Amino acid sequence: MFAALVILCSLSTYAQDSDNQEFWFVAPDASFSHNDRPTFFMITTGDTPASVTISMPANKSFKKITKNIPANSYWKYSFSNDAEISLIENDINSSGIPTQKGFYITSSAPVSAYYQIDGDRNYQKEIFTLKGKKALGTEFYMPFQKAYPISDRDEYNNEQFRQIQIVATKNGTNVVISPKSDQALFKAADGAINSKSPLESRTITLNEGETLLWRENARHTPDLIGTKITSTDKEKPIAVTLFEDCVQDGKDGSVDPIGDQLVPTHNLGKNYIVVKGYSSGNATDHAVILAVATGKTDVWIRSENNDEKKIATLSQGEYWSEDLGKGGDSPGAFYISTSQPVYCMHQSASGSELGGAILPSLYSISGKRITFMKGNKNTTVNSMFLVFRESAKDGFTIDNKRLTVDAKSIGFGDWRYAKVNLTNTTDTLQVCAVANTKGSFSLGYFNGASSTSLYGYFSAFGTFSFASDTIYHCGTSHEFDAPYALSYKWTLPDNTTSDKSVLTATKSGKYTLYVDQDPYKLTDETILCLQNFNHKFYAPSKLLVGKSYNFSIQLNPENDPYNKFNATYEWDFGEGAKVTTDIKKKWVNVYYETAGPKKVALKVTNTNAHCDTTITHEFKVLDxxxxxxxxxxxxxxxxxxxxxxxxxxxxxxxxxxxxxxxxxxxxxxxxxxxxxxxxxxxxxxxxxxxxxxxxxxx
Incomplete structure (x- = not known):
């Protein structure tokens, strides 16, 4: 049986953590006859505990649920029976009709999240990594894969189609579909639409949490790649899910779903590294490059020991599908560059069991720690794809132990990649944490068995932004590790500047960073608060038996504006103490029933910077x-x-x-x-x- 995938992400300062506290998503309708259940959300915390709420704002039948998740843990929320699946999946028969299937997930702290189809009878499985705020936008193009068709097997009962699933985040959102041609037919409420259909027939108004499916009118409908989806109001972003159900690798080959949550066009890039998977038999790896910019977009490809070559010139909405060969054949990876931003969709396989994922562009890579649960010994392929720069190759650890990777050149600058097999000799899933102290990296997880595969990238998507408007850090200095970019310009609190990618800050205050993340020129700022536990501790030197005292602490007696933080308190007064007030407060009333030397300990936790200290005081209690x-x-x-x-x-x-x-x-x-x-x-x-x-x- 194929193992469910559990991912726990703890991203670095530049992993857009602040973008990962709100998620919008609509679940596709997977074929019931090919086993569409159970499904589940997996929501995971990093170093900070989080209170997470799952809701469906437009659907009163779904009861909002909240879960407090400890740090470095996860919450799996499942849907399994007919009623639950019917409630959440946006049915294929609702194409062109507003529905109420949108999920809205909020968190008190940054988390990672994904949705998984986990069919365990016919092994239909796929993951959809949720991109947080980076998934929201007003313009999308659909990068469906081209290499393999949707299966026509009768056993699937006409339930398998290519789908575009849309969820609105605001009331009164006008969503427009723009098919590429008159052959690109999409099923509508009263027939079908194509490029010649009037605008009013292609425009649907949605309210917050409402959803819209556009699916191909019939299997094998041409010209679906490059279909454009827009929201007409830039203040009313949408999120879009791509789904291809029952994709078949040959006439009588293996059948699997492919899908992912997309990012809008403004979060795309021009540089991608594609690490090949484990395709064999009828299957090979493919990359779909979809142009989204006006004018002409040139596409080049190269690999180690192979010169760069131009493979296509594309107009807006046009695509190129590149066959990368079987997974085990050389080269093991390719570098794809373009003259303007594009989507890059990678399709691979475990043998001939297909899987696919949207790739992050190189200049969006910013994670420095990713923790996930690897499959058990029954998994045929259990592997991760790492993309990083030369300077980071010796910085990897797994479960706090050094991880030596076979860093291979891609033929582009100092960029490197590695495929790492993950061993598990047990019948149970195992948690492992991958980190890098010397640089950021992206991580694609590929997990496959003889009957299915899962593939997804658990990395930052989109362009640079600081983790939050305010960064709290315990200590006298903080190391900013900037995102990958062509150039940098830091402006420090004293107005001095630096052009280094890594900056060690020794002063609190405002830091501004300008980066050239080709083609984007970006500026963001944050307030750094370097914090400490300077304090005044109030406790007696001597105390009589039975005499109460109000033990207390004053943090930040200097009233430094950058050293103000939320704190929790844990007191330990030792033997013989009687506490008469709440022991979790900074002020606690205590008396002792026995005489002798005493020791009080107070653990203070800075909940903003996630650090703590323990303060002790010794005194005597007298008869x-x-x-x-x-x-x-x-x-x-x-x-x-x-x-x-x-x-x-x-x-x-x-x-x-x-x-x-x-x-x-x-x-x-x-x-x-x-x-x-x-x-x-x-x-x-x-x-x-x-x-x-x-x-x-x-």
């Missing part, structure tokens, strides 16, 4: 003396001043009376100047109201 004396030369009238009390011999006690203490106040009873004042002069912040068993005057 309550029979009598305590007020000093005749007390410097103030504060009853709760530890320096104002002595024993019968005049020795300083450095403690204040408890409710069991007898005290002597010297001097005549009618002379208040000799006595403590119980009004404003007595500080009640630490010890509360004065306590005493008996007072003797004179």
């Amino acid at each position: 309550t003396p029979e009598v305590m004396y007020w000093k005749t030369d007390a410097e103030n009238q504060n009853w709760n001043d530890e320096n104002n009390w002595t024993d019968a011999q005049g020795n300083d006690l450095f403690a204040v009376p408890s409710a069991q203490t007898k005290v002597y106040l010297p001097g005549p009873a009618n002379d208040a100047r000799n006595y403590p004042s119980l009004n404003r002069e007595t500080d009640r912040y630490f010890y509360g109201d004065p306590e005493v068993n008996e007072i003797v005057f004179g």
